[in-house]
Amino acid sequence: MTRPIQNRRLLPALMAALVAAAALAGCSKSEPTPKTTPDGKRIIVIGHAAPLTGPQAHIGKDNENGVRLAIEDLNREGFTIGGQPVHFQLDSQDDQADPRMATTVAQKFVDDRLHAVIGHLNSGTTMPASRVYNAAGIVEISPSATTPRYTQQGFGNAFRVMANDVQQGHVLGRFAVGELAAKRIAIIDDRTAYGQGLADEFAKAAEAAGGKVVVREYTSDKASDFTAILTKIKGQKPDLLFFGGMDGQGAPLVKQMKALGLTSQLLGGDGIHTAEFMKLAGPAAEGVVASLPGRPLDSLEHGPDFRKRFESKFGKIQLYAPYCYDAMQVLARAMQRAGTTDPAKVIPELKQTDYEGVTARIQFDDKGDLRQGAITVYRAVKGEWQVLKTVESD
Template sequence: MPRLKPRPLAATLFALFAVPAAQAQEVVKIGMAGPLSGEIAHLGKALENGAVLAIDDLNARKLTIGGKKVTFKLQSEDDAADPKQGTAVAQKLADARVNGVVGHVTSGTTVPASRIYNQAGIPQISPSATTAVYTRQGFAGAFRVVANDAKLGGTLGRYAVGSLGAKRIAVIDDRSAYGQGVADEFVKSARTKAQIVDREFTNTKATDFSAILTKIKAKKPDLIFLGSMDAVAGPLLRQMKALGMPVKLMGGDGICTDALPRLAGDGMRDGEVICAEAGGVDASREKAVAEWTKRFHDRFHSDTQTYAPYAYDAVMTMAAAMQAAQSTQPSRYLPALKRVKHDGLTGTIAFDAAGDIKDGALTLYTYKAGARTKLEVIR
């Protein structure tokens, strides 16, 4: 038997410490849930892409949390903006033991999904769900990085009567948690100085509004408020034009998208639509957001839509809390998330006791020459 050569000291030390070094790494799974199919898939995909950019930026930093090198990974799931599918997706993410969830996109999926994340002890930050119900449930891990419907609908109501001088208003909502919620808040605010001449209901998949609009036209409103999404607003605008209704259409963030002119075809007049999105960038942030938007376009060759930057900020805020707590475990970084003050892309992100963003901004827009045009940012 040949004599074995002594093993070099360096090789011996490598063998002893290689396995522990390999173990001192951790994959941090961030769940992402939104509509990647269906009528508003363009919104869900934009938010998913915003989260992807955040994951890329975090991994480029080669972070160490709690003495371990961490790699962030996005687990993205399609809830199709359907509450039933949303709960199935939430259970899937809970079973996968994700470290946190960014989502859901719509209010109608966010609320039922939040119950599952709460039971599993998984923190959840929605980048876009605005229904006040979400954070009023008292769940410790429920947060959002945009203003809620109470502020959104109330602000639009005051703007309708104060700045636009609306006196006779018709209201349509799609009976979703978001649509009904923002419409209810709008009515509360607007009816103090204007008459609500009609309130009609539709659904999120409707495309024929001739009966509703004919009834509304007879009431001679000077403004219509729509609580729904851009997929509903587009055909509604086309049919308003066909019926000869030169009336302003107002809505919340659901209709306030870059895709609305395309969905409306030739049905939109300049200045006809007034809308607001929950969120807003002050002048000091505009350059950074513009640079980020260019990077988004270069990477994905698509529009950011409304909330992609907030999905980015939601991921980064969650990671900031993990760094502050020096732990990626939900129960350990949750207290840090409640106290977080993150200098985000869209502004400073901190939460109140309910999980709502503090000092949330709203941005008012109209459309001119087929492009969304900012009117003003309100806090």
């Protein structure tokens, strides 16, 4: 008779032990034991996402290398978080500039329990991926997605280190009318979140400044033949043609303009402001005008040194590498101030960022956007982008 009584007495203790074991197992699953280097430094993996294959691969690798250089610098300086030496590692994934692939990559980062991601490159991939990161509570800093909708979603984990399309579009619209004397304006966009969004903002600003949009057409980010569109536009005799899209389409576009005898000034945004555009367009690039958020790199305190170090290691800067470098530096220093990589504690520190980066003094507004972003307008002259004007955005 005594054995059942003893068993009943042991049952609560046994149940408590099982609950404790389950709790420990659960903790172990959600927070795996941190990996360390042979010399005892904690390994922190940072995600990066961009197109690493396809027509935008040169820009994606440029982004990746910007993050990579920042990580090398941080590791070299003996960076610490919470007083513990750390070693950053990069997990760079190819989203193929495809929104569906972007969500697959984002879910991979979530499943791998990463705490932060630098990316994505394109607005069209950043938007769907941002919803995955927000649901998981992962920090996301985009170095190059310029759609204003990214930071208008109200996600507290989303940040951006360059000016957005509203700022850039307004500057370009006013510049087209005020500086380039454009009265009749044609617009082509590639129907992506970036291209269409920038074109929309440009159109509003140009018309507000007194210009007239006489024709608006669209294409895709995969197209290469623009003859039919350009023939239609030529009949409207525009002073200026604005293109919202990337260099892979911008280069054949300007070559076909020349072939058709279309003499309109071609103006574009940061998507065509690349070394690759110069290479692909060849002599047809001469005189093209394009913008890039931020001040000219060589005019900034840390810009020339960054250019020298980056180009000696990775080759000529294509576009966003300096912004990627700054994004990684801002992230690392927020982690250091927080004393942890826990996003819940890092995010408040990111909101308090005041960092003198390669591209700008970086401070974020209440949406996660860069405060007081400048826009610089350039002209293609003999294969190089030469500064025309830098404008402080609204």
